Amino acid sequence: MSETEAPINVYRRHFLTSIGALTASVALGGALVQRVASARAPEEAVTGKVRWGMLVNAGKCVEGCDDCVKACDEENGLKSSGRSEIDAQWIRKVTLKDKTTNRTTVLPMLCQHCTTAPCVDVCPTGASFRRIDGIVLVDKHLCIGCRYCMMACPYKARSFIHEAHSDQKSWAPRGKGTVESCTLCVHRVDRGETTTACQDACTKAGHNAILFGDMNDPNSEIAKHLATEPSTQVRGNLNLNLGVRYQGI
Amino acid sequence: MNITYREIEGTSPGYYALLAVLGLFILLGLGAAMYMEHEGHHVTGMSNQIVWGMPHVFAVFLIVAASGALNVASVSSVFSKTPYKPLAPLSALLAMSLLLGGLIILVLDLGRPDRLIVAMLNYNFKSIFAWNIFLYTGFLAVTAxxxxxxMERRMNPYSKRAGLVAFVWRLILTTGTGSIFGFLVAREMYDSALLAPMFIIMSLAFGTAIYLLVLLSAYHGTGRALGDATLRRLKNLLGVFVAAVLLMVLTFHLTKLYVTQHHGVEQFILLDGGVYTVLFWGGQIVLGTLLPLALLFHPATGASRSGITAASVLVVLGGLAQMYVLIIGGQAYPMELFPGFEVQSSFADSGIAAYTPTLYEIALGLGGTALALTLVTVAIKVLRFLPLSLADADVDPHHAAAKDAA
Structure with a gap:
């Protein structure tokens, strides 16, 4: 009996092992397929389930450091013309001094990616638009260079391209005579990346003042911070529901 | 009353000299526009802080004045004032010409004027700018x-109704132009519904002043009769409009002054804004309002043609000063992103933004103005816009009867 049982046991052991391995592979593969399927393909439309946003902790932002500005310039091919009043600044460092207490705060200012963006409202051709995932952009084919959006933006976040530029980045076309502003590194977002150039620079400098992410995903780092810590919107009285939130001001 | 309209002869050296001067300004304006377009806006005084400059001062002034220039025709058609009837065709012509002059400046100042077709094919109807494209083109069509x-005798009975449509349209148009600024919540100087009615009243003053200047020049140049009673009516109208603008300006600033949030911008305009304060008090209020009012209502200057001419020129200059203070001054004053804080940045978040208009911008503005005047100058030569005589007895039979009785 025992002699006849042995081969059967071996067979059963092999069989069970194979089944186990197969189940594990299917499960793992399925999980992988699931992950690939939920990541947005380049040709797939963006979804409103996502709201890309940014949390800036002014308490961690360091005076004299402008790594985020340099990184943005580098990432998007912004170069100085030597005349600061016509240079594009998608992100800028702002120093605030409380008139009563003299307390000083520094923070980066950029397009706030409003839900009801005044630039989108006033644009006559619809060149200023808000993607359903919360990113406010300029359609470079539709912009006629009227600059009404610059008049309307409550955050002075937009720049006009005053002269021709060479060596542009393919993802950030900068045609003379049109308006531009922070894109929340939309080219990275569309490649499936999860950080912006300014955030990377701030992290690299060890300050960690900038956090980019999906405000709608309760498991995202940014949503967790926003849900548990106080934060504020600049010019919140305008009720524009901003995509960029601040702490420490 | 039988008014005869005739083309002007337009063969005098003076006529051709006028056309030559206007043509020169148009060429200079076109040259400036082409240079700005080729080089980019870095050759202008405009920047990321002052995004609308001198061209917009001229353009908005001309567009506002255009709707006001139609007022003389409206008084005739809508309010049935017979003595204004002979003045109506020139009024409508001037309205269309001024609007075209203003629009061409706006278009040539665009960052991409070559994309005008894009603006004609893509509309965002939440934008007052998009609305204005229809209001402007519609105004040209309705007025035409x-x-x-x-001007077509057989169609005269219908002109009253068309005049009413044009009158309503021009009110909406100027409301739209004022709302370009009124809808801007971002900036302290704007964001006020008062700007719409203020622009309507400003249009009446600017348009009537330009109308008076064109009428006086045309009748002086052609040697045709222009009665004192006609002039008196128009100058009184101008005086009332100028006073009404003063009232609106007073209301505008008083309502701003009542709100603590706006004290900064008011202090800037009224007290320590440098060129803007000088232009407000010296240009807009003294030269553009008080002096014309004195000239128009003083018995001596009010009855003299040079007095009325001087007052009209001053109203035009004061209007340009008012536009400069509103458009450039409103942008020069920094936006308050962080109330209660002193702000410093590399992007001029603090302090007053500097702006010096370049010759190119001024040339473009003057070019558009010259285009408007050229259109009028040529039109009155080819079509019958001007009555042969605007002598008091020809214009208003009652006037003649009253004189006879006396």
């Missing part, structure tokens, strides 16, 4: 029809 009904 109105003009035709007035």
């Amino acid at each position: 029809v109105y003009l035709w009904l007035m």
Whole structure:
């Protein structure tokens, strides 16, 4: 009996092992397929389930450091013309001094990616638009260079391209005579990346003042911070529901 | 009353000299526009802080004045004042010409004027700018029809109704122009519904002043009769409009002054804004309002043609000063992103933004103005816009009767 049982046991052991391995592979593969399927393909439309946003902790932002500005310039091919009043600044460092207490705060200012963006409202051709995932952009084919959006933006976040530029980045076309502003590194977002150039620079400098992410995903780092810590919107009285939130001001 | 309209002869050296001077300004304006377009806006005084500059001062002034220039025709058609009837065709012509002059400046100042077709094919109807494209083109169409009904004798009975449509349209148009600024919540100087009615009243003053200047020049140049009673009516109208603008300006600033949030911008405009304060008090209020009012209502200067001419020129200059203070001054004053804080940045978040208009911008503005005047100068030579005589007895039979009785 025992002699006849042995081969059967071996067979059963092999069989069970194979089944186990197969189940594990299917499960793992399925999980992988699931992950690939939920990541947005380049040709797939963006979804409103996502709201890309940014949390800036002014308490961690360091005076004299402008790594985020340099990184943005580098990432998007912004170069100085030597005349600061016509240079594009998608992100800028702002120093605030409380008139009563003299307390000083520094923070980066950029397009706030409003839900009801005044630039989108006033644009006559619809060149200023808000993607359903919360990113406010300029359609470079539709912009006629009227600059009404610059008049309307409550955050002075937009720049006009005053002269021709060479060596542009393919993802950030900068045609003379049109308006531009922070894109929340939309080219990275569309490649499936999860950080912006300014955030990377701030992290690299060890300050960690900038956090980019999906405000709608309760498991995202940014949503967790926003849900548990106080934060504020600049010019919140305008009720524009901003995509960029601040702490420490 | 039988008014005869005739083309002007337009063969005098003076006529050709006028056309030559206007043509020169148009060429200079076109050259400036081409240079700005080729080089980019870095050759202008405009920047990321002052995004609308001198061209917009001229353009908005001309567009506002255009709707006001139609007022003389409206008084005739809508309010049935017979003595204004002979003045109506020139009024409609001037309205269309001024609007075209203003629009061409706006278009040539665009970052991409070559994309005008994009603006014609893509509309965002939440934008007051998009609305204005229809209001402006519609105004040209409505006024053209109105003009035709007035000038084609068989169609005269319909001109009153067209005049009413044009009158309502011009009120909406100026409301739209004022709302370009009124809808801007971002900036302290704007964001006020008062700007819409203020622009309507400003249009009446600017348009009537330009109308008076064109009328006086045309009748002086052609040697045709222009009665004192006609002039007196128009100058009184101008005086009332200028006073009404003063009232609106007073209300505008008083309502701003009542709100603590706006004290900064008011202090900037009224007290320590440098060139803007000088232009407000010296240009807009003294030269553009008080002096013309004195000239128009003083018995001596009010009855003299040079007095009325001087007052009209001053109203135009004061209007340009008012536009400069509103458009450039409103942008020069920094936006308050962080109330209660002193702000410093590399992007001029603090302090007053500097702006010096370049010759190119001024040339473009003057070019558009010259285009408007050229259109009028040529039109009155080819079509019958001007009555042969505007002598008091010809214009108003009652006037003659009253004089006879006396």
